Amino acid sequence: PALRWHAQDGLTFDDVPLAAIAAEHGTPSWIYSAATLRNRLTLLQTTFATIGLTPAIRFAVKANDHLAILNLLRQGGNGVGAGADVTSAGEFARAAAAGIAPAAMVYSGVGKREDEIAAALAAGIGQFNVESAEELAMISAIATAANRIAPVALRVNPDIAAGGHDKISTGRATDKFGIPLHQAAALYRHAARLPGIRAIGFSTHIGSQIFSPTPFEAAYHRILDLIDSLMAEGATITAFDLGGGFGIPYDDGIAFPLGAYAAMVKRLIGDRALDLTIEPGRWLVAPAGILLARVTLTKATEAADFTILDAGMNDLIRPALYDANHGIVPVGAIDAASPPRPTEIVGPVCESSDRFGRYDLPALKPGALVAILDAGAYGAVMSSTYNARPRAAQILIDRGQPHLIRMRQPIDQLWHDEIIPHA
Numbered sequence: 541p542a543l544r545w546h547a548q549d550g551l552t553f554d555d556v557p558l559a560a561i562a563a564e565h566g567t568p569s570w571i572y573s574a575a576t577l578r579n580r581l582t583l584l585q586t587t588f589a590t591i592g593l594t595p596a597i598r599f600a601v602k603a604n605d606h607l608a609i610l611n612l613l614r615q616g617g618n619g620v621g622a623g624a625d626v627t628s629a630g631e632f633a634r635a636a637a638a639g640i641a642p643a644a645m646v647y648s649g650v651g652k653r654e655d656e657i658a659a660a661l662a663a664g665i666g667q668f669n670v671e672s673a674e675e676l677a678m679i680s681a682i683a684t685a686a687n688r689i690a691p692v693a694l695r696v697n698p699d700i701a702a703g704g705h706d707k708i709s710t711g712r713a714t715d716k717f718g719i720p721l722h723q724a725a726a727l728y729r730h731a732a733r734l735p736g737i738r739a740i741g742f743s744t745h746i747g748s749q750i751f752s753p754t755p756f757e758a759a760y761h762r763i764l765d766l767i768d769s770l771m772a773e774g775a776t777i778t779a780f781d782l783g784g785g786f787g788i789p790y791d792d793g794i795a796f797p798l799g800a801y802a803a804m805v806k807r808l809i810g811d812r813a814l815d816l817t818i819e820p821g822r823w824l825v826a827p828a829g830i831l832l833a834r835v836t837l838t839k840a841t842e843a844a845d846f847t848i849l850d851a852g853m854n855d856l857i858r859p860a861l862y863d864a865n866h867g868i869v870p871v872g873a874i875d876a877a878s879p880p881r882p883t884e885i886v887g888p889v890c891e892s893s894d895r896f897g898r899y900d901l902p903a904l905k906p907g908a909l910v911a912i913l914d915a916g917a918y919g920a921v922m923s924s925t926y927n928a929r930p931r932a933a934q935i936l937i938d939r940g941q942p943h944l945i946r947m948r949q950p951i952d953q954l955w956h957d958e959i960i961p962h963a
């Protein structure tokens with residue numbers, strides 16, 4: 541594991557003392573382990589490879605869009621790197637800037653704009669995952685005008701409930717995502733005849749932070765039935781994008797059964813000749829990152845003991861938004877005489893939702909450092925400057941060396957692009 545306790549240095553991350561990083565770069569800071577990232581990509585690839593599957597990996601850039609992270613994933617765990625699942629012009633540009641070929645990208649999202657579609661098409665995007673009949677018509681018109689052919693997979697909404705939280709479930713009929721299952725066959729036949737479109741297959745994504753292969757199996761089963769019946773009519777279908785959504789243990793210790801998932805996919809696909817794609821985000825990067833914070837103050841009231849950090853919901857919004865419970869561990873030596881006791885860990889932002897949760901921890905004095913775990917996905921990307929709090933620094937530990945990969949935002953950069961009229 542990347543995090544280890546060291547008698548003299550306290551908590552280390554890839555053998556680098558976190559106290560040393562805090563001393564050099566300050567807090568709050570995001571810290572990533574390149575080794576963990578490479579290992580997870582390799583593990584993902586070998587889990588499929590050992591049973592004879594080689595799905596294309598299209599990392600969901602929304603989970604962590606830092607160029608250094610994208611670059612590491614592109615380089616790969618064992619030679620073949622990951623491509624990208626992008627969802628905006630900005631994500632497309634970031635992935636391209638990190639050296640990911642447009643052909644190794646899929647473009648997802650319910651609201652692709654005309655200019656975004658045109659640019660991705662001109663660059664040679666590998667696949668559009670199309671979410672509606674309206675979008676299909678839009679892409680056909682843009683491609684025809686540009687004299688190009690857009691490779692298109694239809695994203696099916698299989699009407700399956702899955703996902704760790706209501707706000708991150710995407711595969712129910714009531715969600716805005718995808719094409720309803722019962723409309724998908726007709727729309728595929730239509731797509732196959734449309735100018736500017738090359739219909740290549742189907743995609744799905746049923747939600748995020750899912751632990752059981754069962755909802756995936758139910759969704760894939762429905763889509764494979766659809767594929768079979770279309771192919772029986774003579775349709776050409778080569779692509780099946782299985783989506784992402786694989787869960788990671790936060791503080792509950794449940795891990796995603798990757799081997800069982802891969803075996804299920806293999807069993808379902810059988811001898812069909814389909815090019816498979818997966819779009820994992822969280823599973824690859826969450827465990828590779830932590831948020832390092834310092835205790836600013838402790839405060840005791842009749843209701844609770846509060847431990848106030850210098851990191852808040854503007855940095856990591858997941859607890860406020862999804863009631864997520866990230867593990868929190870002390871970085872420095874703990875007072876053996878002080879038994880763990882419940883404390884409310886909160887941030888400095890002026891909202892009651894700026895709260896990481898209730899934790900049993902030894903007394904943490906002002907100045908003590910803590911590591912907030914599994915913060916590599918949907919962490920820095922979702923941060924804001926609310927309460928005019930600058931964006932935290934980002935550090936990547938690679939081959940034993942910490943590298944500053946994003947400087948702490950200087951205070952005056954908070955308004956450098958603002959304009960006072962008539963000033």
Ligand code: LLP
Pocket residue numbers: 600602603625648649708745747748749783784785786819820821822823858862917918
């Ligand atoms: N593919 C598509 C089309 C997606 O919309 C997503 C995530 C993924 C792949 C990757 O899902 P993952 O493997 O990371 O579960 N901000 C939330 C998560 C939102 C996920 C949105 N879509 C959180 O912090 O939990």
